[in-house]
Amino acid sequence: MDPINEVHVREPGLVVVDVATADDATALAFQQMLADRWATATADRTTRDVSEPGVRLRCYLDLRQPLDS
Template sequence: MDPINEVHVSEPGLVVVDVAAADDETALAFQQLLAERWATASAQHTTRDVGQPGVWLRCYLDLRQPLDS
């Protein structure tokens, strides 16, 4: 994964979440659970590392902005 950009964690409540999962469906489902609770900049797809198992995904959350259920 790329290094975390300082602007994404420049204030309390801003979070960068790196997800490693067995498959696309699992990673995207986890991201959806986060997006249902907080303002989230979601990834549209996962990343695979050649020769490595599983997938990666990075999303950004703002815990200062909880969403109503």
């Protein structure tokens, strides 16, 4: 994954989440669980590294903006 950009964590409550899972469905389901609770910049797809098992996904959360359930 690319290095984390300072702008994404410059204030308390901003979070970068890197997810590594066995498959796309698990990574996207986890991301959706986060997006159901907080303001989230979601990824449209996962990435694969041929030298690593599974898939990876990065999303950005703003814990200062919880969503109503």
